[in-house]
Amino acid sequence: MKFNDVTFPHPVLGIADAIGGITGFLNNPQITVSDDRYKIVIECSLTNNDLIKLLQEGKAEFLCEATCSNTVYRENTLSDNARIEFEIPKKQVKGKVEFICLLVAQQSLPNYSNADAHRDYSGFTFDLDKGDILAFFGEFTFDADIKYEKLKAVSSFMEVVEREDIEYTNIDLKKSKIEVQLPTNEYNIYRSDVIAQEIKFASIFHSSLVLNALLTALYNFEEHEDYLWAKALKYRLANEDQFQNLNIKEKENIPEIAQRLLGNPFGRLLSGLNVIVESTESEE
Template identity: 50%
Template sequence: MKFNNISFPHPVLGIADTISGNIEFFDEVLSEKGNYRIKFELNQSNGDINQLLREAKAEYFCEVTCTNTLYREIFTSSDNYISFELPKKHVKGKVEFTCLLISKTAIPQYVNTDAHSDYDGFYFDIEKGDVLVVFGKTSFNADIKYERLKAVSQILVVKPTKEFDIVNVNLEESKITVEIPEEDYENFASNYADDKKYDPVFHSSIVLNALLIALYNIKKHKDKFWAEAIMYRIENEKDTFQNLGIDEPENVPEIAQRLLGKPLSRLFTGLNELEEQFEN
């Protein structure tokens, strides 16, 4: 939901230019045993709103919702830090957070000196719970095991198919699905799939090619589990991805290789190890 498409009967910081001023929104989701630890830092620079905070007439607010489990909870804070634990058993799939600053009490004849000139001469009777600042929304997928995202099996699966006589990459499933003709799949499953020494070979061929196709089409499938998992890694592993933007097509080959941990280097190392085994 885009908050700029919402109108309020009074000026709200963070909605278009109704009030001038800066807002900042930082979030952190940590996965712990049995819980997610959620942290938000909400910053704004409006003098009149800060005065309301000092007078305990306003408070920071975070609403948590999960439509898959009908979970809904509200957390508030008198300062700009909101931190809480979210039991993993209470959520499944997409978990959304809406962060605001709301009135804690009724505020008669509210006026903000940094409001747009369209509001000149107008006063507003603010009721308890009315929105004064919109910081924004964020979400994460509780089905993603973030601590295990580096495992290829978290986002990609290989399956047999009768529909194609060549390899097909299906991006419509929750995981990237590499569909292999039945005869080839039987050979793969029987002789190679469970033997880790062949992983570098498949990562540098089947998996790398599938990832390239997926990354070039990730915008079309941004709501899929595999796309969310990849985007999470790109956004949170700055040292690995060195601020490479997925929106730039020329970055895709490098992003794919970094997702797989330099598969070509691992291929050559793996081939050398296989050659040594055969010689012995």
């Protein structure tokens, strides 16, 4: 359900200007991953005296509805306070999981009204049933196919592969991960033990091969938002403080976004080169 397009016969806080007050989330909803389940923690924000009074009297409660259309999973979690915590077994969801957070009537509320309701409701009262919606806090989603615990690893959104029919490196964005496709000869060099297993070369790869591929992906982000690599990056951009003031739609931000995603690759490159030089000098 998309609440932006929903109307109710009674005033609901958070829907248009039906009731004066503020709803939302105190912080971004937190998703913690364990071996077999996701733990969800949500903190709702509410400022409306009449609704707060209903909560204090035990006549209203917080509700979060979680649904996954791919597995027909649906679960409601109720809470008597603004912090809602629950767990979802991994095996019960796949792909997009959607959440809606509400304040609902805990019991029947005859002759309900709200002092801060829009003037269109002036003089009217409403008989509400248990479960009727009083306030809407917001919606959010996460993708159960994304390995959230490994999001900061480059391997979570990019991989280097061999492609026999090309002469020059190609970047393929139409896969679940960004694919850096190398011609066979270059790929064999890349995979050789002397290159692939040498940790000192990691910063060189990040500042060259990986950064170039990531820039290509970010500059073409909007056309590929349905791919898993884009969803993983979008989650990081929305949930990490370091990206708070960097809008990916403003193209001039993309070089900085890419460098932040890779943990300052140029700085690590220079430090890595210094380590290589020092180690070489010590061997002489």
